Amino acid sequence: MRKQFQPPRQSRRDFLKQAAVVSAIAASPLGLASAQGRRVENIGLQLYSLRAEMAEDFEGTLEQLAELGFKEMEFAGYHGKSAAEVRRLLDGFGMTSPAAHIQLGAIRNDLQQEIETATTLGQKYIVLPSIPGDERTLEHYERHADMLNRAGEQTRQAGIQMGYHNHDFEFVVQERGKIGYDYLTTLTEPDLVAFEMDLFWIINAGHDPIPYFNQFPGRFPMLHVKDRTAEGQMADVGRGVIDFTDIFSHADSAGFKHYLIEHDFPTDGVNSIAYSYNAVNNIRF
Numbered sequence: 001m002r003k004q005f006q007p008p009r010q011s012r013r014d015f016l017k018q019a020a021v022v023s024a025i026a027a028s029p030l031g032l033a034s035a036q037g038r039r040v041e042n043i044g045l046q047l048y049s050l051r052a053e054m055a056e057d058f059e060g061t062l063e064q065l066a067e068l069g070f071k072e073m074e075f076a077g078y079h080g081k082s083a084a085e086v087r088r089l090l091d092g093f094g095m096t097s098p099a100a101h102i103q104l105g106a107i108r109n110d111l112q113q114e115i116e117t118a119t120t121l122g123q124k125y126i127v128l129p130s131i132p133g134d135e136r137t138l139e140h141y142e143r144h145a146d147m148l149n150r151a152g153e154q155t156r157q158a159g160i161q162m163g164y165h166n167h168d169f170e171f172v173v174q175e176r177g178k179i180g181y182d183y184l185t186t187l188t189e190p191d192l193v194a195f196e197m198d199l200f201w202i203i204n205a206g207h208d209p210i211p212y213f214n215q216f217p218g219r220f221p222m223l224h225v226k227d228r229t230a231e232g233q234m235a236d237v238g239r240g241v242i243d244f245t246d247i248f249s250h251a252d253s254a255g256f257k258h259y260l261i262e263h264d265f266p267t268d269g270v271n272s273i274a275y276s277y278n279a280v281n282n283i284r285f
Helices: 012-027 047-056 058-068 083-092 104-109 111-121 138-156 180-187 199-204 210-215 244-248 269-281
Strands: 043-046 072-075 096-101 125-128 161-165 193-198 222-225 258-261
Touching: 043 047, 043 269, 047 058, 047 072, 047 269, 058 083, 058 269, 072 258, 083 096, 083 111, 096 111, 096 258, 104 111, 104 125, 104 138, 111 125, 111 138, 125 138, 125 193, 138 161, 138 180, 138 193, 161 222, 193 199, 199 222, 258 269
Parallel strands: 043 072, 043 258, 072 096, 096 125, 125 161, 161 193, 193 222, 222 258
Antiparallel strands: none
């Protein structure tokens, strides 16, 4: 149970946290969700959202996120910290790291080192976050699928699965009406390669994510929970128009395990992330 508000003893950080809670519940339509139904038990964050804050104060930022209630951290770089240091901090703050975004060059050239880092951190997924602009033809997508399968064979030995995170460019229609994302989903092996669905980017591309959940059941253990305004702008969760309640209701068929908030350019740093946290915390599905 939350402690009763006591103004004389409240720190600035506590004030910001409480203000974010009140703002999220009052302003977000998600705050009106029924108390009935399922909820996200362990809300996570893709730390790319706070890359500047992490670079400036790695430990302090993780501490703030833990105090907000975050349980899972997906990394996009470790800012000079060793895997052992990061694991010590996560353990101390009662958090885990299910995954990290690892660039294509590292996967191609130094995958074993990434496996060792992931093992130390207890991660279950090594996620390719994007592919270069000059490697996006259909022939390239075939090669990427093959590379992900081969990498998955290697990571499987350590109990880790490869993953792929989408943007919107994977859904560009190419020759014969084909799109790259369909090559990745159909040419990769389900036991070797998982998918991290970024909800903003697939919707920004004009596609509905739900047919993919139905067509490829169990292959989407990770979600990037990222909102979009009607005008196409990225937004804090609850300030846009994406129907997260409907999407989350497909958790069992899609295989959702990790709900990772992300905002590429939050307007107010940790406070923006706090707004999104409380919006997700109020979703019932």
